[in-house]
Amino acid sequence: MKNAKQAPSLSVQIADAIRAAIVEGALLVGDRLPSEAELAEQHGVSRATVREALKRLAAQSLIRTERGAFGGAFINHLSYDEARPQQVTTSTLLLGMNAVSFQVACEARYALERSCTSLAAERRTDALLDTMRSEIARQSDPDLTDEAFCASDVAFHRALVDSAANEVLSYHLAGSVEAMQPLMNMITFTARSRAEIVRLHHQIVTALVERRSNQIDEALTALEHYTITLGQTVMQRRRTDGMSKDGLTS
Amino acid sequence: MKNAKQAPSLSVQIADAIRAAIVEGALLVGDRLPSEAELAEQHGVSRATVREALKRLAAQSLIRTERGAFGGAFINHLSYDEARPQQVTTSTLLLGMNAVSFQVACEARYALERSCTSLAAERRTDALLDTMRSEIARQSDPDLTDEAFCASDVAFHRALVDSAANEVLSYHLAGSVEAMQPLMNMITFTARSRAEIVRLHHQIVTALVERRSNQIDEALTALEHYTITLGQTVMQRRRTDGMSKDGLTS
DNA sequence: AGACAATTAAATGTCTGACAAATGAAAAAT
DNA sequence: ATTTTTCATTTGTCAGACATTTAATTGTCT
Known part of the structure; x- marks a missing residue:
């Protein structure tokens, strides 16, 4: 059995969880995700791991990030x-x-x-x-x-x-x-x-x-x-x- | 003019460069990208930045990563x-x-x-x-x-x-x-x-x-x-x- | 009171250095 | 010859720090 199919990495799991929330409608267009630091704490991982998860979602245009105060990751309107x-x-x-x-x-x-x-x-x-x-x-x-x-x-x-x-x-x-x-x-x-x-x-x-x-x-x-x-x-x-x-x- | 459209982040630039190489055919299915450390050196950025770029590509199924000695990022066969x-x-x-x-x-x-x-x-x-x-x-x-x-x-x-x-x-x-x-x-x-x-x-x-x-x-x-x-x-x-x-x- | 400038707080972007875990190859032991 | 052990390489993750951007706040002057 070489098909052990190890568990996906943490950043994938987090990305999947957020993606599911978006697809299910729990997160609506324009909503802001918690800050990277908060997400890191919530999921019990480091900020770097959260960032990799967010980058995956950004690559699919599911979220957009803005810098600065009151910035963050926002659910993107997919046009x-x-x-x-x-x-x-x-x-x-x-x-x-x-x-x-x-x-x-x-x-x-x-x-x-x-x-x-x-x-x-x-x-x-x-x-x-x-x-x-x-x-x-x-x-x-x-x-x-x-x-x-x-x-x-x-x-x-x-x-x-x-x-x-x-x-x-x-x-x-x-x-x-x-x-x-x-x-x-x-x-x-x-x-x-x-x-x-x-x-x-x-x-x-x-x-x-x-x-x-x-x-x-x-x-x-x-x-x-x-x-x-x-x-x-x-x-x-x-x-x-x-x-x-x-x-x-x- | 508020449409200054600031330069995209480094991780986006690197992801775009690699993506272009894949689409143009410079990188073929099965090819291995340089290790994260090498890519970091080549582009003059940190490993974390390279990783974020690679995660973007992985989210589009353009690459797949394998851990271990002869692992790395490989151009994925998109089925x-x-x-x-x-x-x-x-x-x-x-x-x-x-x-x-x-x-x-x-x-x-x-x-x-x-x-x-x-x-x-x-x-x-x-x-x-x-x-x-x-x-x-x-x-x-x-x-x-x-x-x-x-x-x-x-x-x-x-x-x-x-x-x-x-x-x-x-x-x-x-x-x-x-x-x-x-x-x-x-x-x-x-x-x-x-x-x-x-x-x-x-x-x-x-x-x-x-x-x-x-x-x-x-x-x-x-x-x-x-x-x-x-x-x-x-x-x-x-x-x-x-x-x-x-x-x-x- | 109002206009403008400086400060500040919050957030992402990036860097550094470290360790854990996986994995195949090479070396060592049987 | 086969099995086991060691080892080097590479990704995955963490912690902490600093740079940069941005909007709100505060301060100052008119």
Whole structure:
């Protein structure tokens, strides 16, 4: 039996206890935790241990600390804007570390993205349509680097999901869409492939204007298949090119 | 100008630096970081400060620490199973802290869940179908508490999304589905409403067996509208009942 | 009385030095 | 050859100290 699974460290235990109190609602947004010295006394540990526990919670944005008199650790208001970057980081690492094939990642991403089409067609605004149009214009610039093209692509799709006017939906979809960017950055976009993508983006905007959610679905599906094709070419070349240690440099 | 935005603390800076190295791929899974003493020397800070930085990274599951002679901090393999609970916690808190209406949350959840229907119809397995059937059986037990009914409901829907046989998709959808549980737990499920939900669950299983993804969509949409109706009743009663301080006790 | 400056108290951020506990490797004993 | 012991390394924890930040308080001058 090597699975003895020793007890977690004190700082983990304390962090877990406070986290549970937050999740259960015993501690509300804006509430102040006792000072580090008080927490140390309450839990019978040193201040250093309490601090490590608090840093764990701060890393999850559950608390925020302020210095000075009347400072301390406060239960943080977790906003979607704050949570998004963390989710993107996690999703990106998950994709990178788990031998997920490009195809599986793409399949998930577009399946998820299609969940916004119905609401987007219903609620699209002129402002977001303009954003999408201007991103298409940028993508048509032949001098754009591949990386900038990808960034604009992400911006386009974020505008699409934001068109659904549902914050919760936007949060989940943004994570899924942005996490793909590092994978997309491996692709070399030729003039021909860029033209095809721009064409499908145009199709999406048109369908959105005309509130035809089915056509958005279709364009996204076409985009999915086209992207998978592009991706497989890259992956194949990488494999035959003989597994140079890293997957990022030329 | 009160937005001076003072420099982040040293432990934050160090954590950010290491995190960047991980995300950029400079540090690979399994790599060992220098010992705390070495990191302290390298960054010109004390060991306590380095430790706080490492605890931040550990809280995000980016590293794992081992004690003993050849121990230290190792780049963690971030698995979907590890990341899921964290995502659920975050999603749950986001829902609870952001005055998201029950309707908006439900709308997002079911829109996302419908993104699995096509793949699920294509790939469903007998094992997961059996899981879904047994959860339906449990839900039909009139002695079940409301909380257990909710838990079974979540298990049912997780089996549905897992039927799509796409790990990435399951990850995102599980977060969205499970985050709703605290909100669902506020609902009192009458015998009549339970029967209606079970009926729709049956419909989903049947559609899945017959690979009719459209019918799964329809059942999910019906479930969405029915749940919103139930939820609004609860929210209304809560409002007229005169805002007793907490939203959890009877 | 009111405006401005200095003081003070409370809290986090950081440092130092120490010891405990775990753990694998090497050395010693059988 | 195998088992036991020792040992060095590293994380976990503690205690105490000082630096820094911040808001409230107090003091002073007009």
